Amino acid sequence: MTMGLSWQQGPLGGATVGRFLTPEPLPQRLLFAEPLRRRMRVKLAGEWIADSEDVVLLHEPGRYPVAYFPLADVRPGVLVSENRATQHRDLGDTAWFSASVGDRSADHVAWQHTALPEFAHVLQGRVAFAWRAMDAFYEEDERIVGHAADAYHRLDIRQSSRHLVVKLEDGVIADTTRPVVLFESGFAPRWYVPREDIDENSLTPAEGQTFCPYKGLASYYDIGSRKKAAWSYPQAWPEVARVSNLVSFEPDKIDVFLDDKKLVLAPGQSVVPHGIDRGLDPGEMLGRGDKIAHPRN
Template sequence: MPLPWLHTPEPGVFRGKFLVPDRLPERLSYREPLRRRLRVRFAGEWIADSEHAVLLHAPGRFPVAYFPAGDVRVEVLEFRQRTTVHPDLGRTAWYAVRVGDRVHEGAAWQHVRPPEHAADFANLVAFSWRAMDGFQEEDEPVTAHAADPYHRIDVRGASREVVVSVDGRVVAKSRRPRVLYESDRDPQWYLPRADVDETLLRQESLRTTCPYKGVATYYTVGRHAGAAWSYVDAIAESAAVADFVAFDPNKVVVQLDGKRLHDVLGRRGAKSGLDRAFASGR
């Protein structure tokens, strides 16, 4: 049961049409078993290890992973008398995570008073992705946030001409691009570095992570910051674009077979969930 309306790039943006007679509810959250072994590491120790983790899909948010309390080392959790209210799951208690001398405030939470239809969340614990040392599915790291089982990456080789220019100057030109198709986003065209004038790229310090592609390195092109990016060491499912360079058609001129691309919904993904905003509880 794919739920694309839960993670569209912008609220209210739909790529298709739901064939239902009535309007969809404005908020609709969805839980499902992850069906994969998921582990959490902190201060050099495994503090959660479960084959029964649960994913929460909430409107406009990346999915969040929850662990049955029985699969968590509960002795590492310290309640600080801080609570917030989740819009769907009610009263939420926040915990510090402590292992030895290392402690991280607000790094875990539990919904202590969920509504009756979501009662099982009272026995589930979630951890901040940013606060932990790492999450792994079996022995493979998962970066940024819990992977969405409905999110797909497909890379295809192409012979179409892609020309990139800025201020009238050609930055890249290729007839051997690779196009990356990603759920809920427009196609992204990646060019081999040999077809890019790298003297026109200035590497930035900015890095972002994606559970489906890896770590992105960004470049300024001309006066435009973040106008190009590359997954230098892309993970397996996106390996075909490893060290290729993509350009943002909203910042520089990108032409595909002579036609300029406009208003591409690319890297503007869903908002982070509680697992990223551990300090604020939002």
């Protein structure tokens, strides 16, 4: 679950809550490209196949940021042209590549836009790699998981003394005056409750977990007949450790009241579950410490 400049309700997303103050309407779709200004490397079959300080990050509405590498910074001989071409709705003809490293080969793992319109010349001579087809991506010596880091994605966590109550019909599931609120780019505020203020007997662990590149691995709970009505990050990543093991409740699945006002799920807040990167399993994600978050080559 993630968002930023072009995802969810971000400025370039399809359901933004803000607007650009311009005299003329903007196009329905805006693409934004900028230098990443970070060294980025790609590993496949245990070997570095791309290493660049000249990566361009493309933000496209409704998609995760994509890193484009200069072909000159890709290891020679790794990419093999395929007899496969597709059309990008904004960027035109797209050629595809397979990759071969030693005894390992994989199809449809990289692409290049070969007939770019003039406005997109910054992507000329660049190639992008399918994130989950690679073994890992790194910024300097630290592994980046999920997708290329979005510089416009921000999380702020604040302690609150507001009165939050969660109810199922006439029963009280949670009652607290010390909720923690998490503000995340593109999302409405999410309220987290300490477990001491929850009737934990009402929480039934649900099957399945989801992965957020910014917060870690989330577990879910059913509440009565309400499926996955609550979630928790048992071991949230260090950057958001304040919400570790707290519980948040989905206001479209269960009644959540903040200072006696019933909350509703903000429009455009549904998310596409994010898969875990190649070579990482749920146990490793939960245990993300220095060795997991920042594995060395």
